[in-house]
Amino acid sequence: MSESASNEGPVPFQHPDEPHREGLAQRLNWLRAGVLGANDGIVSVAAVAVGVAGATAEIAPILTAGLAALVGGAISMALGEYVSVSSQRDSEHALIAKERRELEETPEEELRELAGLYEAKGLRPETARQVAIELTEHDVLGAHLSAELGIDPDDVVSPWHAALASAVAFTIGGILPLIPMLLLPDGVRVPVTFVVVLLALAITGYVAAYIGGSSRWRATIRVVIGGAIALVATFAIGALLGTTGVV
Template sequence: MSEQQVDGQHAGEPHREGLAQRLNWLRAGVLGANDGIVSVAAVVVGVAGATGDIAPILTAGIAALVGGAISMALGEYVSVSSQRDSEHALIAKERRELAEMPEQELAELAGLYEAKGLKPETARQVALELTEHDVLAAHLSAELGIDQDDVVSPWHAALASAVAFTIGGLLPLLTILLLPAAIRIPITFVVVLVALAITGYVAAYIGGSPRGKATVRVVVGGALALIVTFAIGALLGTSGVV
């Protein structure tokens, strides 16, 4: 019998500390890569539709890559910071209530377990035992679904998002720059759509959602973005505007 089985845990189930931070890091990374692929590919394909010169494609691609990575990191940092601040405020509030009215909080905890189906006497006994073990953790878990040791880090999410965006964005940029002009655009389309299929599948796997539907949505959305930006670039190029 394995150690996990002795502890009453099954392999593959998320009985691990820091789970929220790991999932948040993975989520930000996958979404960042997906955004990097789509946004940078749309820019370089659009420019390539207007002109075959490498210089403007390179300039626009690097600008999209750097600007997008900074934007993604900043957005993720602000979003996760707001979440973290809210969680810290809730933890401080719960700690204060436990210090000021412990009996009422105990009754509230017992009531929560009773509402889940336990008998009143059993619910109170569970509440008492959990309170003796770690009163704050017991209330945070039952009332708010928060683990004070597992509050997500905005820096982790921001870094993962920026790095993933950069890696994702480099794929279409390097593809379109390194290929001959005659095949540059169609091969970039293929590479981008394959990469989007992979990120869509991985994102669905992490989130536990249907992988086929998620993959199709991402690929169709990416294809639409490429077609529209290429058409706009080609229109501007042939009209003499650029």
């Protein structure tokens, strides 16, 4: 993107609820990794802690298992996000390099291709060519990347940002169920943990739906039901193992 484009103010007549701003992919990447990391942290750590609590009322095993799930899960989430986003970034960089090379070697053919893309969207041939010419004069690489590939060269996602957001969010989410499990007495720790976890999942589900622009309540109910099933299943397994004397 040219320097003049980067210094432009808000787009005239832009709807306030539509994100026509630079860095959108980066911000959505942070939010996506953060919300998913928090959701995974809440469910996985709570499931492990509740499962152990179903087998024993002693704090030491619950603490050990909970911390192991917290640390291992945070590292796993960070590595997974880093590998996934790195692959995406490498693909985007390869496509950018290919497009830059084609523009250097066959500029006229690329101009015709760009005009053809706008013509296919409904513009008249002469209008499409004029649009292609003006966009090429403004920012030739950005025009082709946007029209052909949907890529903004100044907004390629960062794997480090995604990994950090995921690890921090997982840790915060995982700490939430550990607090009642470790601080409350045996008789109430599991029920209170259930309530805390389901409330936290409702929040993350709502936020995830808000970011994605989908139905808030459907996504919230879906994630809450999934978390409840995980908690009930692990507690039942822990209780079964505890009562049968296996552990």
